[in-house]
Structures are given as structure tokens and as C-alpha cells.
Amino acid sequence: MARVAIVTGGTRGIGEAICLALQEAGVTVIANYGGDDKKAAEFTARTGIEAIKWNVADHQACLDAVAKVEAEHGQVDIIVNNAGITRDGTLLKMTYEMWREVIDVNLxxxxxxxxxxxxxxxxxxxxxxxxxxxINGQAGQYGQVNYAAAKSGIHGFTKALAQEGAKFNVTVNAIAPGYIDTDMVAAVPADVLEKIVAKIPAGRLGQASEIARGVVFLTGDTAGFVTGSTLSINGGQHMY
Incomplete structure (x- = not known):
């Protein structure tokens, strides 16, 4: 029987690539999304992967969604926590709401x-x-105290939960992407993006499929001895 996976933020960008890679690996995939119904419907029509809408910052909604998936598809074997947002600004300009929203969704x-x-x-x-x-949770980033804090928190969360799951064959790992060629990065002004790429030893942006391949490895049956790890996929930009 196929494994069942939920990928949050799964209908676009890195999340979409993860869904497609897991599907190709024979996993039954459910994609969570939190916003655009039209794009989610287009994603399902194109990929055949069911997309379900809920806000990952809503605790009860997450409990209900997992219960729904298990009732309809069987036990959930794989969770990929990919959903994330940005609300950038320096600390002086950042409102509490900008801080809280990023922490609540991302972490x-x-x-x-x-x-x-x-x-x-x-x-x-x-x-x-x-x-x-x-990478910005590892190295920090100007104007992103909320995002960097949330992503750094994810790395600590991963290491702690890995210790709880290890003896039960439940592995918990993280992937720290660098700058990946997605819509979010494409929105960066060209002159700024040029400076970013210049700092990447590989000389290019990463591809979403490169993150997805890491997820396929970490979620596979043969990766049972890998837990509490953070896999950095950043073209050599930050070695941590």
C-alpha cells in the first residue's frame, strides 16, 4: 500500500516540486494550500494531486485536516512542512502583526x-x-527578523522532535534551501538578484526540483538512520 504524504504550501513553487517528486516516487500526496482557490484547482487539474485548503497557523484546522486525510486515504506517513510566508521590514518598521503572522505560519x-x-x-x-x-534561518538576513527567527526555530524544533521519534522509527529532518528560482525570488528587483547570485559559489539560483529530491530521500524507507539533520541545499552560499 502506498505511503500517504501531506505537503503544506504544496500547490506552487518548492511545494509543488515536492508534491510531484513524491508522486513520482509512488506516494499518495495531498497538497495543502492557504490562499488562491483558482491556482489550487489548476494545480489539481494539471497534476491529479488533491489540494485541500486550511490555514496551518490554525491548530484545530490542522488536527481536522489530518483526520480527514486519514479517513479518506489511510494513515499519514509523511508530513512535509513547507508552508511559509514573508512580511519583510526592518525591526523599526515591523509591526507586531507582521512578526506574529510569520511566526504563526512558518513555525x-x-x-x-x-x-x-x-x-x-x-x-x-x-x-x-x-x-x-x-539559509536565512542559519545566517540571518537584513529586514527579516521575523522570517529568520521562524526558520531558525524550525531547525531547533527539528532536532528536539527527532529525539522523541527516533526509537519509534519516526525521523524528523530539515532542509535549508538557499535562493531558489521560484515566484518569490523572481519578485526580487533584478539588480538585487544579481548581487545575490554573485554571492553563490555555484553561480546560479537553485531549482525547486533540487529541494524536492532531498525530500524524497529523507522521506524514503531507507532513510531511517537519518534524523535530526539539516540538509543545506544552497550552492555553497552558506556552509553550516
Whole structure:
């Protein structure tokens, strides 16, 4: 029987690439999304992957969504916490709402989804949780104290939960992408993007598919001895 995975923020960018790679690996994939219904419908029509809308910052919504998926598709074996937002600004300009929203979605979403799925994984003796962090959670970034704090928190969350799951064959790992060629990065002004690429030893932006391949490895049956790790995929920009 195929493994069942939920990928949050799964209908675009890195999340879409992860969904497609897991689907190709024979996994039954459910994509979470939080916003654009039209784009989610187009994603499902194009990929055949079911997309379900809920806010990962809403604790009860996450509990309900995992229960719904398990009722319809069977036990959830894999959680990929990819959903993330930015609300950039220097500390002097950042409102509390900008801080709170990023923490609640990016970091709180990891807690909420793990809380929903981890008990069943532990009971069954198998589970794979992959949390998508960021190079900016490792190195920091000007104007992103909220985003950097949330992503750094993800890395600590990963290491702590990995210790709880290890003896039950529930692995918890993180991937820290560098700058990836997605819509979010494409929105960066060209002159700024040129400076970013100049700092990447590989000399280019990463591809979403390169992050997805890391997820496929970490969620596979053969990756049971890999837990508490952060896989940096950043073209050599930051070696941590």
C-alpha cells in the first residue's frame, strides 16, 4: 500500500516540486494550500494531486485536516512542512502583526502539523517529517527578523522532535534551501538578484526540483538512520 504524504504550501513553487517528486516516487500526496482557490484547482487539474485548503497557523484546522486525510486515504506517513510566508521590514518598521503572522505560519504550522500526525506515526512505528527551513534561518538576513527567527526555530524544533521519534522509527529532518528560482525570488528587483547570485559559489539560483529530491530521500524507507539533520541545499552560499 502506498505511503500517504501531506505537503503544506504544496500547490506552487518548492511545494509543488515536492508534491510531484513524491508522486513520482509512488506516494499518495495531498497538497495543502492557504490562499488562491483558482491556482489550487489548476494545480489539481494539471497534476491529479488533491489540494485541500486550511490555514496551518490554525491548530484545530490542522488536527481536522489530518483526520480527514486519514479517513479518506489511510494513515499519514509523511508530513512535509513547507508552508511559509514573508512580511519583510526592518525591526523599526515591523509591526507586531507582521512578526506574529510569520511566526504563526512558518513555525507554528510545523508544530500544528506535527502535533496532528506524530502520535499516529509513533504508535505505528513509522513516520517521516521534513521541515523546510532556510539559509536565512542559519545566517540571518537584513529586514527579516521575523522570517529568520521562524526558520531558525524550525531547525531547533527539528532536532528536539527527532529525539522523541527516533526509537519509534519516526525521523524528523530539515532542509535549508538557499535562493531558489521560484515566484518569490523572481519578485526580487533584478539588480538585487544579481548581487545575490554573485554571492553563490555555484553561480546560479537553485531549482525547486533540487529541494524536492532531498525530500524524497529523507522521506524514503531507507532513510531511517537519518534524523535530526539539516540538509543545506544552497550552492555553497552558506556552509553550516
Amino acid at each position: 507554528g504550522g510545523c508544530f500544528n502539523m506535527a502535533k496532528a500526525a506524530f502520535p499516529g506515526m509513533r504508535k505505528r512505528g513509522f513516520g517521516r517529517i521534513v521541515n523546510i527551513g532556510s
